Amino acid sequence: MGTHHIIGLSGGKDSTATLLVALARLPKTSIQPVFVDTGNEQRQTYVYLDYLESHLDIPITRLTPDFSQQIAEKRRFIAQDQRTGRDKRGAKLRWSNRRKREALAELHPSGNPFLDLCMLKGMFPSNRSRFCTEYLKKDVFVDFVDDLTHPGQQIIVWQGIRREESEKRKNARLFERVGPGFYYFRPLIHWTTADVFRFLDEKGVHPNPLYAGLGRVGCAPCVYANKKDLRALFALEDGPAILNRIREWETRVSACSKTGRAAFFHGKELAGARLGEVHPLVFWDRHRIDAIKHWAEKPTRFNAGDWDGFEPALQAASACSSEWGLCE
Ligand code: SF4
Known part of the structure; x- marks a missing residue:
């Protein structure tokens, strides 16, 4: 050979x-x-x-x-979850009956690997959980x-x-x-x-x-997209379709999450608003895709220097450029 x-x-x-x-x-x-x-x-x-x-x-x-097999296993886990106790944030470990019903109704293979993985995890990837x-x-x-x-x-x-x-x-x-x-x-x-x-x-x-338009090749969008990337992305001919798709994904992944909420750019920490530091409704409202688009396109008191001023070293370290040459 x-x-x-x-x-x-x-x-x-x-x-x-x-x-x-x-x-x-x-x-x-x-x-x-x-x-x-x-x-x-x-x-x-x-x-x-x-x-x-x-x-x-x-x-x-x-x-x-x-991810069909993992989704089938996760469905079994959710349906049979009888755990007691709380996590380190004080939230109950067990899925509530309402969350179980909503997750089991949504959590099926969609045919899209990115969406399936996020539904499986009950969240979108971020810089803290890539x-x-x-x-x-x-x-x-x-x-x-x-x-x-x-x-x-x-x-x-x-x-x-x-x-x-x-x-x-x-x-x-x-x-x-x-x-x-x-x-x-x-x-x-x-x-x-x-x-x-x-x-x-x-x-x-x-x-x-x-x-020519975005300056890099990768997911549409990538969780590491900065403000400039997002402005360019939403300005593309496909921009409205991408926005609709991410909006729909946020709804579907939210249904598969134990908290009932998920946002594509939840890791952006807008205005230092980490989950737990502000009311959850404020946190999710500020990070859902429509708010992110608004934030990326309009100057507000929260965006001066943010993302655009991302340190080059941090940007290089966080950019998705897998050593396998699979995304750049
Ligand atoms: S381009 Fe890479 S880091 Fe960015 S969302 Fe896709 S797989 Fe994740």
């Missing part, structure tokens, strides 16, 4: 450049680009993947996370690679990460042995952002059009 080269593709510039480097060096038959679909992608990213597939004449493997990258990207990709691993088969996962991206990556190695017959290869570690765009241009491949 030969060596199999897997490229985690996000639709972003770095993973696309990585794929192009692989195609320049290796026979096409040994390369497998893999895209993991969170269900919360930008429409343009799907279009871009189709473009890459036909322009480069290489099939892209698309993986979709499936479960999306792990469950929607990393685990799915790792399981896929594991299934390909056989004795005698050598697998190299190409990662489009660059040392200049963040502190965490400044010592990234070019080549790394992960286990028997399993390696990481990072051909872009010394590249700059300008190098990446120049390389795409030289290869005659245009970057994802999202770079």
Whole structure:
């Protein structure tokens, strides 16, 4: 058996450049680009993947996370929950009968992995609880690679990460042995952002059009979106549709939450309003998507310097740029 080269593709510039480097060096038959679909992608990213597939004449493997089994288990847990006692905030551990009824009515696989994961968790991911990258990207990709691993088969996962991206990556190695017959290869570690765009241009491949409007590729929206990202997102042609979708998701995830409330951007801590510091109604009202849109678009006394003034180091550390090259 030969060596199999897997490229985690996000639709972003770095993973696309990585794929192009692989195609320049290796026979096409040994390369497998893999895209993991969170269900919360930008429409343009799907279009871009189709473009890459036909322009480069290489099939892209698309993986979709499936949480049906975990949802069935969670349903059983909620239905049978008879716990006594309280959590550290003093709230009862047991699901109330009303919350049980509402959760069991809503908690079914929807066919959208992002929504299913959030309904399963009863909340949206945030900077304090970033479960999306792990469950929607990393685990799915790792399981896929594991299934390909056989004795005698050598697998190299190409990662489009660059040392200049963040502190965490400044010592990234070019080549790394992960286990028997399993390696990481990072051909872009010394590249700059300008190098990446120049390389795409030289290869005659245009970057994802999202770079023109949003400046980055990722979920629509990403829980790390800053004020500028959100303004740009809602100004897109798809902006109203995205707003409606997130509004609907907030209703559905709320129904699956033990508190009966959930907001996509609950981790933004607007005006220092962490849950517990202000009345819950104020907290949720301030964080639901319509309030977030309003907040992002209109200057208020709460937004001076907030988000836009996000420290660059913090921004780099929190941006979703999985090392697998699955989102940028
Ligand atoms: S792009 Fe953002 S929301 Fe999507 S998986 Fe990455 S961190 Fe999570």
